[in-house]
Amino acid sequence: MPSLKINGIETEVEHGMSVLDAARFLGLPIPTLCHDDGLTPAGACRLCVVEVERNGTRKLLSACTLPAEDGLVVWTHSERVERARRLLLELYVATCPSSKRIQDLASRYGANICRYDAEHEICIQCGLCVRMCEQQMMAGAIGFAGRGSNRRVSRPFDMTSDRCRQCGACLYICPVCELRCAGPQADTTLCSGCLNFATVCLQSYDHAMCSLDPCHACELSGPFRPDVRVKNELLKIPTGELK
């Protein structure tokens, strides 16, 4: 069983687990847009990057594709990781401002400005639908076509394929079209509508959310507000301290 160190915690995991699995096993949240437990990892959205020490140098690597190996030293929420995620989410918001999932992640990671013009694309090319169709639905009716900025999810020759059974699994798993955000200022790239929306909290606890998930009241006050979020010692390790 490989034993590795995540945020200072020594842990042993099963063979074949990725660092993402290991971190989630420890209860450390790592955001992703292109990962699903039933599908092969892709490393496409890069949101799950973690800081990894290897041969004395530190690198950001995607946790979903990184096998949990003996002797790995991983930081899931270092300053560098947080900055990368914030900048990534800024790009994501500009690409697909109407996605609730992206807006929520942006709020959570403090991406509260967007310096790009909004694009309103309908796809972030996470590839979940392609993998879902191929690996779970055994259809393989859709795939990627093109390269670079021309890359898109497509059908063979852009025509309806006989292989598509119209099961809807691709729609079900899409992180962008699953739920459209209809915030009060839907046209601006970063609306923070969810955070400004006041709801009544049903039950209040000190350091946990109430039974509403997500509870906007809890997010607005309390420890879950991004700017007053408690600097969890487990998560935030100053970059200089790693030995």
Added chain:
Amino acid sequence: MPRLASVNELEAYRARLAATRDPTRPCLTVCAGSGCTAAGAGDVLTALRKNVEKAGLKDGVDVKSTGCHGFCERGPIMIVWPEGTFYNKVASSDARAIVASIADGHVPVEKLLYRDPASGQAVVREDEVPFYARQRRVLFGNNGRIDPKNIDDYLNVGGYAALGKVLSGMTWEQVIDQVKRSGLRGRGGAGFPTGVKWGFCRQNPAPRYLICNADEGDPGAFMDRSLLEGNPHSILEGMIIGAFALGVEEGYVYVRAEYPLAVEHLRVAIEQAENYGLLGDNILGSGQRFRVHVVKGAGAFVCGEETALIRSIEGKVGEPQPRPPYPAQRGLWNRPTVINNVKTWASVPVILNRGPEWYAAIGTEKSKGTMVFSLVGKINNTGLVEVPMGITLREMIYEIGGGIPGGKELKAIQIGGPSGGCIPASLIDLAIDYDELTKAGSMMGSGGMVVMDESTCMVDVARYFMEFLEDESCGQCFPCRKGTQRMREILTRICAGHGKEEDLALLEDLGWLMRQTSLCALGQTAANPVLTTLRYFRDEYLAHIRDQQCPAKVCKQLIYYEIDPVFCDGCGACVKVCAGEAILGEKKKLHTIDAAKCTRCGACMEVCQPKAVLVSTGAIPCPV
């Protein structure tokens, strides 16, 4: 065709070859590399053969086409052996004079000799030409002496001797150890120690594979192409030695389909080596089996990245895969794979022939051996140069390259292909090795070297490379796909004079993000041209943004053309070439340019004899 069954037979055959070849027999070798062929080397060869026949020298003089000599600027070039007389800019009409000179007892044809531009002196021998004098041609030195389609030529210059040495008693550990001790680092760009990589791969269970990466996609780079076309056996020999050291039975050469000549020469070389028993089953009677397959790539830049290349050989879409696992752990068909560049493989026989100490003595402390650069751009001597690591940029540009044409000033040197960085003229004394270049924000890359003079706009250069990389990104991972697109958008905006000062911080943030989080090296290095130009030429960015000026007068939206009333003689030449009908004026009278109609193509400036067309930058002044 002999099939050589042992190392002794190989040496005996080599001795027989040497005995049958008369070293004093005149031989005319013409460079048939891509550059010289484009300049007419084929016609020169035909003319030489015809004239040799006419002069009745057919039995006494050989005419041979060889690989690239590197000095493409002066092509077609040829050498007359055994004297080694070097002729440049040869035309087919010169053939008669050349053949006559041989008949007359080897008096060099004066007008074809190279003249040193500094002293005006004629130079007779190749190694005395300043372009070659400072080079150390370990890999390319034999290009001008052998016919790439003739294995005997390669054997005659000591080819396959290293293989013989390896198979006559060395163990695989010793071979890997020698490569390690030589300090050879991968010549494909990243510079990973080759011996260490081989050691990692050998630890993993067989079957293992090896690959020669000949997918050279950098604009302006043609080193791998020249070596494949000019000396394919040196690469094969390196691969066979690698196969022995790594215990590999199957190897691949992944070469671009755009290099048909390279593919042809490689196929011929493989066939010849198989016929000689140097490749295939039971190599030189040692029991070692090794086959080489040639795979043609369809020309995607990203397929030069090793994991993408492996996917492409497997028949899948050439998209990079996350590492680890590294190819040395899990590569082709999920088996351990060593993948090295053309120049790396070609260096292996040299190391084993001359010994690792000899090789390690060339170069700097951490970068050993020689590196091949393709020197292009605003430089007098365009071509391929092979120099020891640690040579300074000054020696490279002014001594080998012959300086900047037109008396202009050097501005920057872009090293390492599209994702390398721009090094400013102020760092001219920088020693070129892996680590110094990385420190300066650039990288060794595959060895492309683009020289830029003062008429280059650095913002425009950054925009150009970003446009290239945006097209060539595979689009698989988000930061590379969107990052290159956003960067190109911002740079285009700045070039058009619509930039904001905040854009610079945004570019730096984006560059940082791409470097840190992209999946493969293409995305990780894509921001280099932008980051280095921001670091060294920030003023130029600010001039575009704050003053709406392009100091180099390149960016079309920020320049305008006007006619100097003092010099204009009203000849009307500019009116004729102006496609936008923007120039007004009658014959013999002063002409004017209507800035609103002008497309800024610059055609008027080119044709104006009295040099009355001026280009300025900044806001167009109101007509009074």
